[in-house]
Amino acid sequence: MSGLSQVLHYSLSLKPLTVYQNKKLKISPFFSPRQGAAAVVSARTYADFTTQATFEIKKCDIHKLDEAPATQVVMTRDEGLKYYRVMQTIRRMELKADQLYKQKIIRGFCHLYDGQEACAVGIEAGINLTDHLITAYRAHGYTYTRGGTVKEIMAELTGRRGGIAKGKGGSMHMYTKNFYGGNGIVGAQVPLGAGVALACQYQGNNELSVSLYGDGAANQGQIFETYNMAALWKLPAIFICENNRYGMGTSVERSAASTDYYKRGDYIPGLRVDGMDVLCVREATKFAADHCRSGKGPMLMELQTYRYHGHSMSDPGVSYRTREEIQEVRGKSDPISLLKDRMLSNNMASVEELKEIDVSVRKEIEDAAQFATTDPEPPLEELCNHIFYNDADLEVRGTNPWTTLKSVS
Amino acid sequence: MAASVRCFLRSGKMMVRDALNQAMDEELERDERVFLLGEEVAQYDGAYKVSRGLWKKYGDKRIIDTPITEMGFTGIAVGAAMAGLRPICEFMTFNFSMQAIDQVINSAAKTCYMSAGRQSVPIVFRGPNGASAGVAAQHSQCFAAWYAHCPGLKVVSPWSAEDAKGLLKSAIRDDNPVVFLENELMYGVPFEMSEESQSKDFTIPIGKAKVERQGTHVTVVTHSRYVSHCLDAAAVLAKEGIECEVINLRTIRPLDVETIEASVMKTSHLVTVEGGWPQFGVGAEICAMVMEGPAFNFLDAPATRVTGVDIPMPYAKILEDNSLPQIKDIIASIKKTLNV
Numbered sequence: 104m105s106g107l108s109q110v111l112h113y114s115l116s117l118k119p120l121t122v123y124q125n126k127k128l129k130i131s132p133f134f135s136p137r138q139g140a141a142a143v144v145s146a147r148t149y150a151d152f153t154t155q156a157t158f159e160i161k162k163c164d165i166h167k168l169d170e171a172p173a174t175q176v177v178m179t180r181d182e183g184l185k186y187y188r189v190m191q192t193i194r195r196m197e198l199k200a201d202q203l204y205k206q207k208i209i210r211g212f213c214h215l216y217d218g219q220e221a222c223a224v225g226i227e228a229g230i231n232l233t234d235h236l237i238t239a240y241r242a243h244g245y246t247y248t249r250g251g252t253v254k255e256i257m258a259e260l261t262g263r264r265g266g267i268a269k270g271k272g273g274s275m276h277m278y279t280k281n282f283y284g285g286n287g288i289v290g291a292q293v294p295l296g297a298g299v300a301l302a303c304q305y306q307g308n309n310e311l312s313v314s315l316y317g318d319g320a321a322n323q324g325q326i327f328e329t330y331n332m333a334a335l336w337k338l339p340a341i342f343i344c345e346n347n348r349y350g351m352g353t354s355v356e357r358s359a360a361s362t363d364y365y366k367r368g369d370y371i372p373g374l375r376v377d378g379m380d381v382l383c384v385r386e387a388t389k390f391a392a393d394h395c396r397s398g399k400g401p402m403l404m405e406l407q408t409y410r411y412h413g414h415s416m417s418d419p420g421v422s423y424r425t426r427e428e429i430q431e432v433r434g435k436s437d438p439i440s441l442l443k444d445r446m447l448s449n450n451m452a453s454v455e456e457l458k459e460i461d462v463s464v465r466k467e468i469e470d471a472a473q474f475a476t477t478d479p480e481p482p483l484e485e486l487c488n489h490i491f492y493n494d495a496d497l498e499v500r501g502t503n504p505w506t507t508l509k510s511v512s
Numbered sequence: 513m514a515a516s517v518r519c520f521l522r523s524g525k526m527m528v529r530d531a532l533n534q535a536m537d538e539e540l541e542r543d544e545r546v547f548l549l550g551e552e553v554a555q556y557d558g559a560y561k562v563s564r565g566l567w568k569k570y571g572d573k574r575i576i577d578t579p580i581t582e583m584g585f586t587g588i589a590v591g592a593a594m595a596g597l598r599p600i601c602e603f604m605t606f607n608f609s610m611q612a613i614d615q616v617i618n619s620a621a622k623t624c625y626m627s628a629g630r631q632s633v634p635i636v637f638r639g640p641n642g643a644s645a646g647v648a649a650q651h652s653q654c655f656a657a658w659y660a661h662c663p664g665l666k667v668v669s670p671w672s673a674e675d676a677k678g679l680l681k682s683a684i685r686d687d688n689p690v691v692f693l694e695n696e697l698m699y700g701v702p703f704e705m706s707e708e709s710q711s712k713d714f715t716i717p718i719g720k721a722k723v724e725r726q727g728t729h730v731t732v733v734t735h736s737r738y739v740s741h742c743l744d745a746a747a748v749l750a751k752e753g754i755e756c757e758v759i760n761l762r763t764i765r766p767l768d769v770e771t772i773e774a775s776v777m778k779t780s781h782l783v784t785v786e787g788g789w790p791q792f793g794v795g796a797e798i799c800a801m802v803m804e805g806p807a808f809n810f811l812d813a814p815a816t817r818v819t820g821v822d823i824p825m826p827y828a829k830i831l832e833d834n835s836l837p838q839i840k841d842i843i844a845s846i847k848k849t850l851n852v
Contacts, residue, residue, distance in 0.1 A: 302597045312595075
């Protein structure tokens with residue numbers, strides 16, 4: 104446990120008064136609860152950090168529902184630290200990927216998730232690892248929350264043999280247990296996710312399937328086909344639209360006749376959620392998960408979120424939106440800052456403690472990047488492997504008639 | 513059970529549709545992860561009655577009627593396969609698979625490779641392929657060449673009832689995506705069934721062609737309905753002293769080039785016969801493969817391709833008949849190849 108210090112209130116630019124006392128916290132006279140947070144439940148003047156607190160969160164807009172997810176939610180210190188660490192890991196991992204891409208060590212497509220961390224982390228907090236999840240190409244964060252390590256994610260981006268797909272897949276094609284990628288064709292992952300839900304229902308295992316798509320994909324016909332079958336057959340499917348306001352360079356106003364993405368499922372109940380608040384996302388996900396698991400059929404969630412980077416590394420991201428807009432979101436709605444403020448102003452952690460997490464995360468990313476840049480590329484002998492699963496060895500024609508390559512499954 | 517007993521005609525023969533039905537019935541019974549979905553497969557008993565009786569026997573959970581939304585239900589089928597089930601996804605005809613082809617290729621075929629073997633997709637896509645009778649341009653295309661072009665897929669094209677049964681059972685048991693191309697005009701054709709094929713474990717390996725008729729003068733390579741045409745042509749030619757070796761491909765991808773080469777090295781002449789269009793087709797691939805291999809040096813004449821005419825399928829009977837290889841076309845092509 105780190106040394107303790109007095110709590111700072113970030114929005115007031117006060118100089119820190121550092122008082123070290125053996126495992127005891129002296130509450131700063133400058134302390135005041137952050138706007139919107141309820142008073143600390145168990146305030147003990149000379150105690151360790153608060154173990155849990157109740158928070159007031161934004162109410163979700165609802166569609167075809169009688170009630171909405173709770174607006175008073177409890178977060179424990181352990182949960183807060185976990186969410187903080189995971190979000191920070193995703194953030195730093197994506198920024199490192201940006202760096203490596205600019206150094207041309209990562210090539211091809213690279214769609215970064217920074218800004219949207221609360222979505223991946225909040226969703227995972229609302230489901231179990233035994234549930235299933237599928238998303239589109241902005242997938243590095245989900246690969247991590249679903250059990251992939253930073254090392255194997257980064258090595259996949261750099262196309263090395265230690266990558267999560269042995270260098271065969273790249274940025275858009277990473278898989279782990281109960282995580283079906285990483286999908287490159289916009290919208291195609293949604294019917295796939297409903298198919299996973301069908302398998303859950305068929306096998307009667309009380310698991311559910313989360314299918315994510317963006318505001319751009321939300322207009323795809325196959326998604327409406329999927330809504331129809333999921334509702335008809337009452338599949339345990341949660342459809343989640345990550346609305347980050349832009350499909351590549353086209354804003355939602357320019358691509359959708361109706362931007363109420365949470366209503367687009369028509370007969371499917373929907374929620375519109377503040378996607379920058381990890382607790383909002385978590386509560387909404389739990390709400391949706393309960394609905395699905397009780398056999399009521401699918402549910403739709405729209406997460407209002409934002410990406411700091413452009414669509415991909417080849418998009419500077421400022422030709423279709425203003426720098427001011429990006430700065431405003433960073434300043435007012437950054438998901439990691441929001442969580443940090445909450446925790447600090449409720450005595451749930453200290454500045455030092457969070458800094459230590461930052462340092463530890465940075466090291467993890469550095470080590471992973473080191474591995475990802477030094478691990479060798481996949482061996483040429485494995486070029487043709489894994490065309491098929493559980494199949495006899497086969498011969499594959501090379502680039503000319505005299506080259507025969509071997510494929511092992 | 514009742515369905516399969518009914519299958520045998522008084523002559524002891526079985527129709528192709530009943531062989532397919534029996535294959536699915538046996539595999540549904542054997543493995544509870546197997547299920548069938550598609551348009552009209554359940555309560556309608558199948559648009560072409562191939563799934564007759566299955567819904568009555570297995571119910572809603574295992575035989576699923578879908579709305580008319582190919583892209584959606586094909587994606588759902590592929591997702592179910594990824595999550596551990598073994599779906600049979602029926603296309604009412606393969607023409608409609610074009611609406612779903614992204615799911616077949618990008619979601620099914622490529623996934624095992626992209627995931628370095630982590631994620632398998634044990635799915636069968638089946639349905640009638642190629643020309644029927646009088647159904648015109650949008651309902652008559654042959655997709656063998658399109659699907660066979662893609663690594664990650666196996667593409668199967670049965671001819672006889674025994675082919676249909678054995679290959680469909682293999683396809684369902686295969687842990688990989690298999691495109692199973694049936695033929696509507698063959699559904700009602702009866703065939704003798706061997707003793708061996710009565711067994712519930714009877715399978716025919718994917719990737720092996722069958723020599724249907726031995727011969728010495730010319731190798732005739734074909735698949736699906738045209739195997740019948742080629743055998744008929746061979747019977748006529750036999751009267752003139754020309755002995756054709758007719759090879760039923762059974763599988764389009766992987767192509768059994770060894771069987772073709774062994775035959776060409778014996779006969780020195782090659783003719784391919786298919787219903788699909790000529791350009792970039794199955795016959796084109798066979799010719800290219802033979803040219804690249806040891807059999808080339810045995811050819812006494814360039815290989816000949818007999819194919820459908822390079823036009824969208826017309827409606828009027830006289831036009832339709834002349835858009836596809838007829839027995840007389842096959843005979844003429846063989847004679848021209850042999851220079852007789």
